């Protein structure tokens with residue numbers, strides 16, 4: 001296998017690294033170690049200050065700033081071809097992108113332009129007898145598929161966000177990254193596809209598995225508090241979930257039910273209101289980043305399964321929350 005430099009394409013939302021960016025830096029530095037090769041990062045804006053420091057913390061030797069590419073975010077075909085050209089010019093043989101909307105759009109364009117092998121949703125990579133073995137989820141996640149890469153052509157990898165860990169390996173030497181600038185050549189071909197509009201998802205209708213914030217009603221909600229919670233969710237642009245007994249009452253559709261038989265959710269914030277915390281419900285929420293609960297029973301099992309819990313009566317809490325939300329929305333005082 002030829003020695004191939006690794007290039008990690010890092011998005012800097014608002015000019016800063018986020019969890020995905022840090023995860024990808026960690027991933028690239030580990031892969032470079034396994035493959036015993038050099039690596040670098042590519043960004044569309046120049047990292048500054050603390051953000052640049054983070055690149056250094058992950059031992060990034062070199063950052064290529066592709067200037068003037070920002071406007072190509074609406075023409076991913078052009079952007080992908082430009083990035084492929086940069087990879088070619090810089091001698092990068094392994095290109096890593098996150099498997100998010102942008103990464104999964106650019107990866108096939110880059111791979112096709114480079115005549116590269118494309119491996120999407122790679123969850124792990126290992127060197128065995130000098131060959132790179134890549135493990136990816138296949139058949140809707142039911143099996144893990146191991147593929148090898150011959151190394152005879154470039155390789156484009158996308159990594160699912162849940163497989164990215166921001167871990168800083170103790171063996172990684174912090175660096176002072178060398179910054180290079182690169183400008184894409186003027187596109188020689190007409191643009192065949194362009195993003196014309198981006199419509200943010202409506203939390204009221206978005207699939208709960210994609211929701212970032214969920215407020216859920218349990219049997220501790222009566223019809224009044226449930227209606228108040230619905231209004232609160234609307235005012236705060238939050239998704240509404242329910243437990244099975246609430247679904248059984250017929251107050252909402254099956255798609256709102258969270259838990260073992262319902263949806264498995266992974267929001268950044270899960271608020272459990274009047275939910276006891278049965279294993280059938282907890283099984284569907286345990287990977288939420290932060291779980292906060294409100295229950296009138298201090299012995300409710302939910303308290304052992306949440307980050308923060310409040311012993312309170314929803315009939316007192318919800319009207320107050322709703323009043324605050326209405327005030328912030330400029331409504332009734």
Ligand SMILES: Cc1cc2nc3c(=O)[nH]c(=O)nc-3n(C[C@H](O)[C@H](O)[C@H](O)COP(=O)(O)OP(=O)(O)OC[C@H]3O[C@@H](n4cnc5c(N)ncnc54)[C@H](O)[C@@H]3O)c2cc1C
Pocket residue numbers: 217218219220221242243244245246257258259260261262263273274275276277278279280281284294295296297300312313314315
């Ligand atoms: C095979 C199987 C699959 C299942 N799948 C699911 C599933 O997918 N999802 C799911 O949710 N359940 C599921 N269940 C049901 C599950 O076992 C529980 O019965 C259910 O999760 C309990 O819902 P709950 O917490 O809303 O109700 P309860 O267990 O009745 O809890 C209500 C809570 O509200 C509190 N409370 C009462 N009044 C107030 C108040 N005024 N203020 C504050 N707190 C108050 C109480 O202290 C209590 O802790 C499943 C069950 C089985 C057998």
